[in-house]
Every structure is written in C-alpha cells, then in structure tokens.
Amino acid sequence: MALTGKTAVITGSTSGIGLGIARELARAGASVVLNSFTDSDEDHAIAAEIAREHGVAARFVSADMSDPEACRALVAQAGGCDILVNNAGIQHVARIEEFPPAKWDAIIAINLSSAFHTTAAALPAMKAAGWGRVLNIASAHGLTASPYKAAYVAAKHGIVGLTKTTALEVAGQGITANAICPGYVLTPIVESQIPDQMKTHDMDRETVIKEIMLARQPSGEFATTEQVGGTAVFLCSDAAAQITGTTISVDGGWTAL
Numbered sequence: 001m002a003l004t005g006k007t008a009v010i011t012g013s014t015s016g017i018g019l020g021i022a023r024e025l026a027r028a029g030a031s032v033v034l035n036s037f038t039d040s041d042e043d044h045a046i047a048a049e050i051a052r053e054h055g056v057a058a059r060f061v062s063a064d065m066s067d068p069e070a071c072r073a074l075v076a077q078a079g080g081c082d083i084l085v086n087n088a089g090i091q092h093v094a095r096i097e098e099f100p101p102a103k104w105d106a107i108i109a110i111n112l113s114s115a116f117h118t119t120a121a122a123l124p125a126m127k128a129a130g131w132g133r134v135l136n137i138a139s140a141h142g143l144t145a146s147p148y149k150a151a152y153v154a155a156k157h158g159i160v161g162l163t164k165t166t167a168l169e170v171a172g173q174g175i176t177a178n179a180i181c182p183g184y185v186l187t188p189i190v191e192s193q194i195p196d197q198m199k200t201h202d203m204d205r206e207t208v209i210k211e212i213m214l215a216r217q218p219s220g221e222f223a224t225t226e227q228v229g230g231t232a233v234f235l236c237s238d239a240a241a242q243i244t245g246t247t248i249s250v251d252g253g254w255t256a257l
C-alpha cells in the first residue's frame, strides 16, 4: 500500500479529526502513533483496534501538548516519524474583554506552540531520510475570523504561518509541509461549543447548528473526519509531492464566501 513502511505520529488523536486521520493513514498502510494527554485503557484500546482492523503497527503514547518538553519527547518516543500530524487542539469561546488569560495561554500552547516543538523534533530524521510530511490541522479559522474566538483564530492563523516557514526551510529535500483547514466537523470540540453558542446567541441547539455554525458553510453539511483523513492521505501521496507551504480547505465552501 501507498504508505507501507512509513510511521505517522498524530497528536490529539483519540477522538474526532485526529482519530479519523489516524484511521485513514492506517488504511493506507502507515504505522500510527496515537497521542493524547490522558493515559487510559481506552486510549490503548483504540490503538489496538486500529492495528487489528488495518494490519499495521499502532500504539498510544501519552504526552501533554501544552508542555514543550513532552511535545519533543513524543516524537523521540515514537521511534520514527515520517509523517507528523499536528492536530491537538482546544477551544474557548468568549468576548476578548472576558477571555481568561489562562485559556489564551493554553490555546496558544496546544494549538500552535506544540506544532513548533514537534516539528523541530521531527525534521532532522525526515531530512536524513530525504522524505517527510508535516500536516498541520489548522481550520477555516486559520484563513478567516469569527467573533469570540480570539485565541483560536490567532493560533490557527499562526499555524498557517508556521506551515509556510516550515515548507520553505525544507523545500527540495523531499519534505512537504501543508495545513488542512476544515470547516465545521461534528466532533467533541464542536459539541462542546454548542452550549456556549446557545448562551451567547440565546438560541436552541438546532438553531445554533443551522443558523450559526452551518450558516458559514455553504454546503449546509458538516465535513466528516473521513474526508479530512482522506485529504491527509492525499497530501502524503506522490501526487502531492510539489504541494507545499499551502492550505487546503475542507469546508463546504466557507472560505469562498
């Protein structure tokens, strides 16, 4: 299979988009290293299930992506990192004046700085191998803004910039760096925003989904974790070898508006 012999490290991958990407990379033959800040039986069971289903090596490594040393240790402990997927992310929704400084710091650390640390740790081996893929999971919010998401929008715009710089530093060495920019995908991070949005906009759940979330998404549909995972597999393919330093949107037309 296309990615047989490659090892992928996917941060924040026991749920949602990260898990979807891990499953699709495993389906394409890659060994996968799953990660979260937790270390539960369930985390390890998810890795075991992927190994069984796709006949690849899969394991779980606990590491807190808000801790720079832990980010670098994750790459070291993975025992290989041909494909690095920086996916871990959190969200907080509040007006700037009421935005807790600790939430700002946590979002910048997990959604942006972690990718700097893992990339720094992963590039030497990619350069030595003459092949590598860095996939940063940004967002439509890496290209456009929404109110009440100051830290998230800043971090996602930041990771698009980091993606471009990474691409330039490794250009011509068989390594590419790209950012995937999903629109709304119905995962736990989105579920957790619904109550805040209901409060902020004084709307019920269905109205928030239809009029706030999917109002920005012209297709009127959530993107799926399988679709984001399929995009990641494409960016790892030979067909994408000259695609680098750019963004690819999976957003139902959001950023075309």
Ligand code: NAD
Pocket: 011, 012, 013, 014, 015, 016, 017, 018, 035, 036, 037, 063, 064, 065, 066, 087, 088, 089, 090, 110, 111, 137, 138, 139, 140, 181, 182, 183, 184, 185, 186, 187, 188, 189, 190
């Ligand atoms: P999710 O909450 O299911 O996944 C986030 C993952 O990050 C979880 O597995 C969580 O355990 C992990 N994580 C959180 N803090 C961590 C930490 N300190 N260390 C290690 N792991 C940590 O949400 P998701 O929607 O799958 O989000 C994944 C990524 O996709 C995020 O970067 C998010 O910003 C981005 N994204 C999501 C959407 C969407 O609509 N769901 C849209 C655009 C971008």
